[in-house]
Amino acid sequence: MTQPRSSRLFDRPLPSGYRDELQAMLAAEQQKPAPRDGSIVLFRLGPLRLALPVQVAFAISPVLHVARIPHRSGTVLLGLVAFRGEILPCCSIARLLDVTQEQTAAARMLILQESPGRLWAASVDAVAGISMSPECVFSQSAPLAAHWLSGSYANGEDVYHRLDAAHLFRQINLATA
Amino acid sequence: MSSGLEDSSLFDLFRMEAEEQVRVLQSELIQLEEGAPSSRTLEALMRASHSLKGAARIVGLDQVVGLTHAMEDRFVAAQRGRALDSADIDRLLSATDWLAQLQAVEEAGVASWLDANAEAIGACAAGFEEQQPSVEPIAILEDPGCEQPVVQPEIVGEQVNGWRAPTLEEKPAIEPAAAATSAPVQLGDDKTSDPNIFEPQGRDDRAARERTVRLTADRFDSLVSLSAETLVAARQLATWGDVLSRNHRAIGKALQMLEDRSDSPELRAELAQQVAVLATQISDLDQVSRANERTAEHLYRAVLAGRLRPFSEGIAGLPRLVRDTSRELRKSVKIEITGESTRVDRDILERLEAPLRHLVTNAIDHGVEPPAQRLAAGKPAEARLRIHAGHENGRLVITVRDDGAGIDPEQIRERVRRRNLAPAETIAGLSHPELLEFLFLPGFSTRDTTSLLSGRGVGLDVVQSMAQEAGGAVAVTSTLGAGTVFRLTLPVTRSVIRVIRVMAGGEPFSVPMVRIDYLAHLEPQGNAEKPEAVWNNRRHPVVVLASILGLGDRALPKGPVPLLFSGGFAFAVDRFIDQAELSVRRLDARLGKIPGVNAASLDENGLPLLILDMDDLVQTAAGRPSLAAPQSDDSGAPRILVVDDSHTVREMERRLLVRSGYTVATAQNGQEAWNLLRLNEYDLLISDVDMPQMTGIELVTRVRANPRLSRLPVIILSYKDRVEDRTRGLEAGADFYLTKGSFENNSFLQAVVDLVGVAAQQHRGGQP
Numbered sequence: 008m009t010q011p012r013s014s015r016l017f018d019r020p021l022p023s024g025y026r027d028e029l030q031a032m033l034a035a036e037q038q039k040p041a042p043r044d045g046s047i048v049l050f051r052l053g054p055l056r057l058a059l060p061v062q063v064a065f066a067i068s069p070v071l072h073v074a075r076i077p078h079r080s081g082t083v084l085l086g087l088v089a090f091r092g093e094i095l096p097c098c099s100i101a102r103l104l105d106v107t108q109e110q111t112a113a114a115r116m117l118i119l120q121e122s123p124g125r126l127w128a129a130s131v132d133a134v135a136g137i138s139m140s141p142e143c144v145f146s147q148s149a150p151l152a153a154h155w156l157s158g159s160y161a162n163g164e165d166v167y168h169r170l171d172a173a174h175l176f177r178q179i180n181l182a183t184a
Numbered sequence: 185m186s187s188g189l190e191d192s193s194l195f196d197l198f199r200m201e202a203e204e205q206v207r208v209l210q211s212e213l214i215q216l217e218e219g220a221p222s223s224r225t226l227e228a229l230m231r232a233s234h235s236l237k238g239a240a241r242i243v244g245l246d247q248v249v250g251l252t253h254a255m256e257d258r259f260v261a262a263q264r265g266r267a268l269d270s271a272d273i274d275r276l277l278s279a280t281d282w283l284a285q286l287q288a289v290e291e292a293g294v295a296s297w298l299d300a301n302a303e304a305i306g307a308c309a310a311g312f313e314e315q316q317p318s319v320e321p322i323a324i325l326e327d328p329g330c331e332q333p334v335v336q337p338e339i340v341g342e343q344v345n346g347w348r349a350p351t352l353e354e355k356p357a358i359e360p361a362a363a364a365t366s367a368p369v370q371l372g373d374d375k376t377s378d379p380n381i382f383e384p385q386g387r388d389d390r391a392a393r394e395r396t397v398r399l400t401a402d403r404f405d406s407l408v409s410l411s412a413e414t415l416v417a418a419r420q421l422a423t424w425g426d427v428l429s430r431n432h433r434a435i436g437k438a439l440q441m442l443e444d445r446s447d448s449p450e451l452r453a454e455l456a457q458q459v460a461v462l463a464t465q466i467s468d469l470d471q472v473s474r475a476n477e478r479t480a481e482h483l484y485r486a487v488l489a490g491r492l493r494p495f496s497e498g499i500a501g502l503p504r505l506v507r508d509t510s511r512e513l514r515k516s517v518k519i520e521i522t523g524e525s526t527r528v529d530r531d532i533l534e535r536l537e538a539p540l541r542h543l544v545t546n547a548i549d550h551g552v553e554p555p556a557q558r559l560a561a562g563k564p565a566e567a568r569l570r571i572h573a574g575h576e577n578g579r580l581v582i583t584v585r586d587d588g589a590g591i592d593p594e595q596i597r598e599r600v601r602r603r604n605l606a607p608a609e610t611i612a613g614l615s616h617p618e619l620l621e622f623l624f625l626p627g628f629s630t631r632d633t634t635s636l637l638s639g640r641g642v643g644l645d646v647v648q649s650m651a652q653e654a655g656g657a658v659a660v661t662s663t664l665g666a667g668t669v670f671r672l673t674l675p676v677t678r679s680v681i682r683v684i685r686v687m688a689g690g691e692p693f694s695v696p697m698v699r700i701d702y703l704a705h706l707e708p709q710g711n712a713e714k715p716e717a718v719w720n721n722r723r724h725p726v727v728v729l730a731s732i733l734g735l736g737d738r739a740l741p742k743g744p745v746p747l748l749f750s751g752g753f754a755f756a757v758d759r760f761i762d763q764a765e766l767s768v769r770r771l772d773a774r775l776g777k778i779p780g781v782n783a784a785s786l787d788e789n790g791l792p793l794l795i796l797d798m799d800d801l802v803q804t805a806a807g808r809p810s811l812a813a814p815q816s817d818d819s820g821a822p823r824i825l826v827v828d829d830s831h832t833v834r835e836m837e838r839r840l841l842v843r844s845g846y847t848v849a850t851a852q853n854g855q856e857a858w859n860l861l862r863l864n865e866y867d868l869l870i871s872d873v874d875m876p877q878m879t880g881i882e883l884v885t886r887v888r889a890n891p892r893l894s895r896l897p898v899i900i901l902s903y904k905d906r907v908e909d910r911t912r913g914l915e916a917g918a919d920f921y922l923t924k925g926s927f928e929n930n931s932f933l934q935a936v937v938d939l940v941g942v943a944a945q946q947h948r949g950g951q952p
Binding site for chain 1: 402409410412413416691692733734735772774775778779781784790791792793794829830853874875876879903905906924925
């Protein structure tokens, strides 16, 4: 009885240098995959290209009418907006980040969720989209102080900087309480 | 849709159940004391204590399990014929007090609260146990309708913290109330006299109550928001229908022109058909949209009506209060409540409890005479205290009426004279109703001595404040020797109010109708500095609403201007828009109290609209705002002006400084601070940077440019923490630049001490 063809294939002698080649391959240091984060919303604010996790950037809306609040509106707190039947405080991230009014266009509104049921509206110039599991990149030219940011991402030729959500909300609360 | 309760902790759920069952226990116990015990009352009491015991066991509140078990035992014994006497009722009410107290404890503090009170709760429960017969035969009964053996819980039970709790599934055997024998009676022997408490209830008064579902307040508010949004969407649909109709007419015209130039009969027919189809579709859309709008309107009103609760829910504690207070004062008082099913807004109901409690206590303490005195006056020894709620002309009216001694107007007159509250000739001419008005003054009391209950002059002003805050009023009438009536008039709901919409400073605002005295287009008189408008033969100072709201200084235009009269002032607006009915939304708590603003709403287009607080605006117009100069202070402590548009930061700084002995005044923005600085003397200015109207940098720059203020020490406290921000602040003239992000009490206070020194004495200069 002859051996099956498959056994003959597996039992054949190793090609010369195969063992060394395999050893070298296994010994080689694996290149670590670049760190990736959860989905982020990319948006523009004047000259800044910024990002926020989708859990924080709760919704994107057309520009909403802002009702001024006596004695309060004018700085970071712009006023009140109505979103899905709720009245929300509207704040200016631009003013918080010292982006001058001339540099901004306020074409969209981000509805930010600080915690469940605690929403803020904030105007932005444009929403560039949502990036799924974006790859972190190293950026030497961060446009803001380090404590504002928690990472940078490449999106095409542009680099977007993720705002540190905890710091952002802390500053919004300080400036508007 | 969920109720929102899934987010509640088990303790929250226990708390809700306890609230309901304690209400049942207290009201039934009071009824029990007033009349002969009925099997229905005892059954309700046992059911309530049993339910509470089960709930307490689930959340592991052993002490409460023991207490409710002891209560349940006592009710079972009462059902067997061992009557509840007055001491028993006292003990049982004390037990419900523990349960009520526990409801108020935060979940995190429950364990320590129970530890602290375990002994007292145990003693309360042991009080019932001491009353139990020492030995009773063990009886395990076979319930024909139940697979489990039924165990008499008071007989077979494990010891829970010193007293018994049943170990088996509790199905206490119940004897007919009339049967005073200790022999156990099998359940189901006589269903008519002894119904199984675990069976669904029959036609008793509980079943007659409304079926209710629990819904958290947040979830309910969310329903209101969504229904309002539905209404807005429905109205927008109707608007689009109108637009389509206009387009249809325009297309029809254009087609007519095309038709005139066309020789093709087929084309004409086709065009005519398409226009007809479009017209039909628009008509259909119109019908659907109108039906949709009606439904949305009904939905909105139905949801809003859900905020209305029966008056009885807000007064559950009053019978108990009357019982305890009259007993303490050795008086005999019977309370009669009518109109219990009157619908009252949930918010108003919550706020009614304290004023009503005060009025009731007041009536018993001040109004009702001791029994002997009543008999001598030809009255029954037992006084009547009647509380009635009802709707009158779209308002909620609550009266608290006693048949006591009434209020002596001459006693009030004498008190007014002694306290020098008005000129002597005015006091002499005061009418009876005018004299009664003095009762609502803070600190005014007709009593020379104080007691635990009254005579401290605290209370009636609180009743009045509550009524006014809720958009209502309180009035008192009294007949000497016959009794006193307090009449609270309140809106039925705070959820929907009628308003006048006005434009001020280019922004729309709404003013509650109940706060408007008069509207008119009048030309202000007098000089430009102090314009006045005359209405009702009275001169009213004219105030520009936009200016007082901080929306910019606006000069009055020449000629007649729209004026809104309220609280003795004429508020000039850009224009009156219309009147409307708005659903009231509370302002976001993150915003704190906004001067001059009471609440918010959405208009018919879904845009936010602020509802003005006219009382606050009148106060501001009269020169009594926070802007007013600080009260004179002769303590010698350094005076500090704190400026920040964040009320949280402002208050935090104020408390910190006051606690350290400084005298503190506050302002909300640079402009307000600048006004105060020009009017008063301060030793230190502490300012934020980003503020409306005038920034901190602008303020500091002005201070440094002013010869009198140029040497005033200044601290900037800002959330801006970049080097350039610091530089900007220091270059403007600040002595210190501190950041809120790295705020520390000690470094803040050290900076203050460095600039103005230590305050000589602690805790001076105001309330922390």
